[in-house]
């Protein structure tokens with residue numbers, strides 16, 4: 001099977017005019033990717049029909065990601081925040097569908113921030129109920145929704161693959177998929193292998209990132225182990241390179257993601273390297289993996 005190899009738009013810029021969308025799409029295609037993950041920075045202003053034409057011309061597939069900010073947090077027991085959050089998710093879903101994407105993903109279940117206390121039971125349950133409704137609308141459109149699992153400093157709802165699988169089970173819709181990310185797994189999981197096998201059936205999307213978020217292979221991440229796990233579970237979905245650098249983000253967005261340093265200065269070179277690294281790593285894992293206990 002062939003996994004689409006993707007690139008997150010924020011590798012290049014967080015500017016999101018139509019011209020920026022086009023430029024980013026061209027750079028992603030030129031770097032050798034099959035898929036553009038579109039961070040929907042302007043959910044109501046984005047012209048998705050026009051964007052679809054650009055992607056079709058370049059032969060790129062897409063996945064759309066959205067994020068809540070304070071006023072749209074569906075994990076908070078505040079009706080106004082919950083309502084605004086559901087509206088944002090619905091808008092994201094419509095835009096993703098119009099763009100031709102088959103998945104809406106991201107930290108859909110809460111804000112992306114450091115919370116000062118644990119999520120309440122009622123807030124968690126409310127988040128699940130709203131996501132259930134979004135999942136039903138997505139199913140009507142033939143789409144999946146992804147729950148991106150991020151580390152403890154970025155949400156208080158789900159930080160591990162196991163917790164996320166339980167959260168998704170409780171929502172009770174088959175098109176709610178887990179979106180796993182090596183950067184966050186590196187912080188929260190025992191390794192990059194066993195948790196993947198444990199939740200294999202639910203995984204629908206993958207972010208690949210070095211622990212520094214720099215060049216793949218330049219840090220301490222055991223990507224051989226990770227690609228082996230994906231090969232063994234027969235994962236056929238996208239693998240998307242995600243990285244950020246202070247040099248390519250606005251100050252506000254860099255602050256949201258705590259990106260203070262520059263881990264690359266040439267995003268085109270970084271992205272082309274990542275595309276090849278992921279293709280080679282997967283191919284190697286496929287040719288050498290068999291089901292069995294992890295060695296080393």
Ligand code: MN
Pocket residue numbers: 148181207242
């Ligand atoms: Mn990610």
